[in-house]
Structures are given as structure tokens and as C-alpha cells.
Amino acid sequence: MGVLYHSTRSKSEPVTASQAILKGLSEDGGLFVPDHIPALDRSLRELSEMDYRQTAYEVMKLFLTDFTEEELKSCIERAYDSKFDTDVIAPLAEAGGAYYLELFHGATIAFKDMALSILPHLMITAAKKNQADNEIVILTATSGDTGKAALAGFADVEGTKIIVFYPKDGVSPVQEKQMVTQKGANTLVVGIHGNFDDAQTGVKKLFADRELAAELAEKGYQFSSANSINIGRLVPQICYYVYAYAALLREGRIQDGEQINVVVPTGNFGNILAAFYAKNMGLPVGKLICASNENKVLYDFFRTGTYDRNREFVLTASPSMDILISSNLERLIYRIAGNDADRNGELMAALTGNGKYEISAQMRSELEDFYGNYASEEETAAEIERLYRECGYVIDTHTAVASVVYGKYRQETEDDAKTVIASTASPFKFARSVMKAIDEKYDAKTDFELIDELSSLAGVKVPKAVEEIRTAPVLHNRQCQVGEMKDTVREFLNL
Numbered sequence: 001m002g003v004l005y006h007s008t009r010s011k012s013e014p015v016t017a018s019q020a021i022l023k024g025l026s027e028d029g030g031l032f033v034p035d036h037i038p039a040l041d042r043s044l045r046e047l048s049e050m051d052y053r054q055t056a057y058e059v060m061k062l063f064l065t066d067f068t069e070e071e072l073k074s075c076i077e078r079a080y081d082s083k084f085d086t087d088v089i090a091p092l093a094e095a096g097g098a099y100y101l102e103l104f105h106g107a108t109i110a111f112k113d114m115a116l117s118i119l120p121h122l123m124i125t126a127a128k129k130n131q132a133d134n135e136i137v138i139l140t141a142t143s144g145d146t147g148k149a150a151l152a153g154f155a156d157v158e159g160t161k162i163i164v165f166y167p168k169d170g171v172s173p174v175q176e177k178q179m180v181t182q183k184g185a186n187t188l189v190v191g192i193h194g195n196f197d198d199a200q201t202g203v204k205k206l207f208a209d210r211e212l213a214a215e216l217a218e219k220g221y222q223f224s225s226a227n228s229i230n231i232g233r234l235v236p237q238i239c240y241y242v243y244a245y246a247a248l249l250r251e252g253r254i255q256d257g258e259q260i261n262v263v264v265p266t267g268n269f270g271n272i273l274a275a276f277y278a279k280n281m282g283l284p285v286g287k288l289i290c291a292s293n294e295n296k297v298l299y300d301f302f303r304t305g306t307y308d309r310n311r312e313f314v315l316t317a318s319p320s321m322d323i324l325i326s327s328n329l330e331r332l333i334y335r336i337a338g339n340d341a342d343r344n345g346e347l348m349a350a351l352t353g354n355g356k357y358e359i360s361a362q363m364r365s366e367l368e369d370f371y372g373n374y375a376s377e378e379e380t381a382a383e384i385e386r387l388y389r390e391c392g393y394v395i396d397t398h399t400a401v402a403s404v405v406y407g408k409y410r411q412e413t414e415d416d417a418k419t420v421i422a423s424t425a426s427p428f429k430f431a432r433s434v435m436k437a438i439d440e441k442y443d444a445k446t447d448f449e450l451i452d453e454l455s456s457l458a459g460v461k462v463p464k465a466v467e468e469i470r471t472a473p474v475l476h477n478r479q480c481q482v483g484e485m486k487d488t489v490r491e492f493l494n495l
């Protein structure tokens with residue numbers, strides 16, 4: 001049975017997977033959700049004999065049901081190739097009693113590559129399938145990692161343009177350098193004077209702007225999204241959870257059917273939602289452990305049932321998680337509201353209006369798969385140091401947040417099920433915070449000195465993505481106020 005997608009905010013006509021990918025966001029401002037979660041149709045044993053590409057096909061074919069086998073396999077082959085520095089694509093590293101699923105071996109050394117290396121191919125295929133002749137303009141807000149991964153994926157892709165807005169003072173030096181050195185005549189990178197939520201809210205507003213949509217259509221353009229609000233981002237993220245389970249089974253580390261826990265350092269709630277979908281496909285997953293940094297709005301939500309963004313926005317050493325409005329939570333809210341678009345719409349309107357909403361006791365009872373907690377900045381730094389000292393394994397700040405929260409979970413519950421921690425970025429991307437955590441003395445060094453020190457200390461070669469930006473010229477230096485985002489877009493597209 002084919003899977004169709006409909007909006008979380010209205011009962012408008014469902015669309016196919018390829019249409020949902022093309023649109024990105026529904027016209028009513030809602031997110032596209034699958035009308036049901038398909039069950040895995042391969043046994044875990046069969047999956048354990050597959051490589052990453054084969055696994056990805058087995059998962060994605062169940063969601064993207066209007067893509068042909070040939071189309072999907074071609075997208076997969078082009079995405080998961082030598083852009084990754086390992087054939088395994090997503091290796092597991094055992095350290096300190098957990099399995100770190102390294103999702104940072106792609107072109108921009110963060111987990112966003114897992115989905116953004118395939119999204120451009122899915123989108124172009126989707127455009128062909130739907131005879132869309134408009135040029136696609138990818139409009140993206142980034143907390144640091146999506147921006148570069150999307151730029152790398154869409155640069156010089158015919159029939160597309162890409163515009164990235166990032167918080168000028170809210171990303172790491174490596175993240176910023178990666179973005180502003182991006183080549184490609186179809187790319188625009190803009191630093192905004194605001195935080196990630198401002199960027200994301202601004203982008204969502206542009207999507208909903210009918211006047212702008214009309215101007216775009218007249219010039220032969222249409223917007224789409226590379227953020228995890230696009231279902232084409234979410235579906236490829238399900239694959240690595242299935243792959244990780246299958247790898248543990250292949251290596252004899254778990255029994256067939258044994259439940260594992262998954263820990264995810266969370267910002268926009270996309271990565272952990274993918275794990276939840278994997279569980280609902282029948283993957284034996286016990287708890288979904290949602291780890292936050294000091295922007296702990298999700299921890300408070302799981303604890304109290306109230307989502308409240310009215311609080312100070314904290315700039316942390318894990319900037320890709322500095323988010324107070326976790327967009328993808330809406331997909332979960334819709335579901336626990338009994339797939340009720342009206343109810344979900346009311347809650348989202350409350351979030352826009354008052355900055356908060358409260359879910360019912362009935363809805364809360366549907367959240368038992370989840371456990372939420374958070375890590376302070378001190379705990380995060382201490383965890384990097386501990387894991388390095390005890391195991392010689394160096395993790396980045398985001399992964400460290402997850403690692404701290406996993407420790408808290410174990411202490412609270414004594415649940416000793418095998419656990420996979422999503423390792424979402426290479427430590428090289430956050431070298432200063434990582435090295436400072438290991439020893440304060442490193443703070444005196446320059447960013448690239450630190451990168452070299454990190455390389456010798458971890459025994460890991462400096463990734464190509466970092467080598468490239470050492471000498472790359474800056475090609476983008478635009479900045480704008482939040483209120484100027486629309487005009488910036490207009491100007492770039494000559495509207």
C-alpha cells in the first residue's frame with residue numbers, strides 16, 4: 001500500500017511523497033506526515049547482511065512509494081559514495097559502555113550529510129516526476145550544520161538555487177568558514193543579526209508569504225526546504241538506525257530481536273523523530289532518550305507536559321542544538337493528538353501567540369517511549385575529558401551532551417540495555433570547545449593549531465572538509481537584519 005502525506009494543520013488533500021518533498025512545507029504552514037508508518041518487510045537477519053546502500057533502499061522504498069526502484073536506487077548510489085570517507089558510511093565505535101554511531105563521515109563532517117547528500121537527488125527526481133518546470137529555490141535556516149551540508153548538496157545543481165540564513169554570532173568558526181567559502185553561482189549565504197529561532201521563524205514566514213510566492217511563480221521559481229521540516233530529510237535519517245541495529249546483530253553484539261536504547265542529541269527534533277519512526281517500523285528499540293543542552297525546553301516538556309519557549313536563549317558549546325522551537329516536535333504532537341489537525345493547529349497557534357502550550361494527560365501518556373534530560377556546559381566538557389582520558393576516544397560537544405544524558409538515564413533507571421548514541425558531529429568541527437574541555441591550556445592556540453593538536457591527540461587524520469577551508473577564500477560576506485530577509489531573497493532572485 002502506498003504511503004501518502006498530509007499536513008499536520010489541515011485536512012487538505014493528501015500528496016504523494018515526491019510532491020511533499022518538492023513543497024517542503026504545506027501551504028497551511030503545517031508539516032507533511034505519512035498517513036501510516038510502514039512496517040519493515042525484511043527480517044532483521046536479512047538486514048544484517050546488507051550494506052548501507054541496500055539498507056537505505058529497504059527503508060526508503062517503504063516511505064517514498066511513488067519513486068520507482070530505479071529512481072530510488074540511483075539517488076542512493078549517487079548520495080552514499082566516495083563523498084563519505086568510509087565505505088561503511090555510518091560506523092559504530094564502542095567506548096565507555098555504549099556504541100557511538102558516527103554520523104559524521106560525509107562531506108561536511110556532521111550528521112546532516114546523511115540526509116542532505118541524498119535530498120538534492122530526491123528533489124530533482126521529484127521535480128521530473130511531477131513535470132515541475134519551475135526552478136527550485138532552497139530556502140534554509142541553519143544553526144550551523146544544515147547550511148553547509150545543504151550548500152554542498154545543492155551547489156551547481158542545475159535547476160536549483162540555494163539561500164542559507166545563519167545566526168551571525170551563533171555558529172562555530174569552522175561552521176562559519178565552511179559556509180562563507182562555499183562555491184557555486186547558485187548559492188547565497190547570509191548571516192542574520194539574530195539567533196537560530198529568528199532565522200527559522202523568518203524562513204517559515206517567507207514560505208507562507210503569498211505575495212512572495214506569486215512573485216516567484218511569475219519568474220519561474222518555487223521555494224522548497226532543506227530543513228528537517230522536509231520529509232525528504234527525515235526519511236533518509238531513519239535508515240541509519242536500522243543499519244546500526246543490523247550492524248550490532250551482524251557483529252554478534254546483540255541477539256535477534258533484543259531491544260536497544262537510542263540516545264539523540266536534540267535540537268529541532270528531526271533526528272530523534274527518525275529514531276521514533278524506526279521503532280514504529282518494528283525495529284526493536286526500547287527508550288528514545290532525548291538529550292538537550294542548557295536550552296532544555298524539551299526536557300521540561302517531557303517532564304511537565306508544557307512546552308514553553310519563553311526563556312532566555314543560551315549560546316552553548318553545542319550551537320547546533322541552541323534551539324527553543326523544535327519544529328519537528330509538531331509531527332509527534334499531531335500524532336499523540338490522535339492525528340487531529342485541528343487540535344494540533346490550536347496548540348501551534350498557542351505556541352506562536354503566547355510562546356507555549358500544554359498537552360492533555362491523555363497525550364502525555366503516549367510519550368512513554370521517550371525519556372528527556374539535559375547536560376550543563378560543565379557536564380558536557382567534563383564528559384569529553386572523561387571519555388578521552390578513560391578510552392582515548394574524542395567526541396564533539398553535541399555527542400557529549402548525549403553521552404552525559406545517557407549517564408543520567410542509567411543512573412536513574414539502572415536500565416542496562418545495549419545503547420546506541422547518535423554521534424552527530426566530528427570533534428574537528430568544534431575543535432576549540434573540545435580541546436579546551438580536555439585541557440584549558442589549549443585555549444591560547446589558534447583554531448587551526450588546535451585542529452592539528454586534536455589530530456595527533458585523537459590519532460585521527462584531519463578531515464578533508466577541514467583541510468579545504470584552511471586556505472579557501474571567503475566568497476560570501478552578506479549580513480542582514482531579521483526584518484530584511486525577504487528583501488535579501490528578492491534581490492538575489494532579481495524579483
Ligand SMILES: *Cc1c(COP(=O)(O)O)cnc(C)c1O
Pocket residue numbers: 110111112145146228265266267268269270271272320321398424425
Ligand atoms: C542538527 C544537529 C543536531 C540536532 O539535530 P535535530 O535533528 O535538529 O534534533 C545535533 N547535533 C548536531 C551536530 C547537529 O548538526
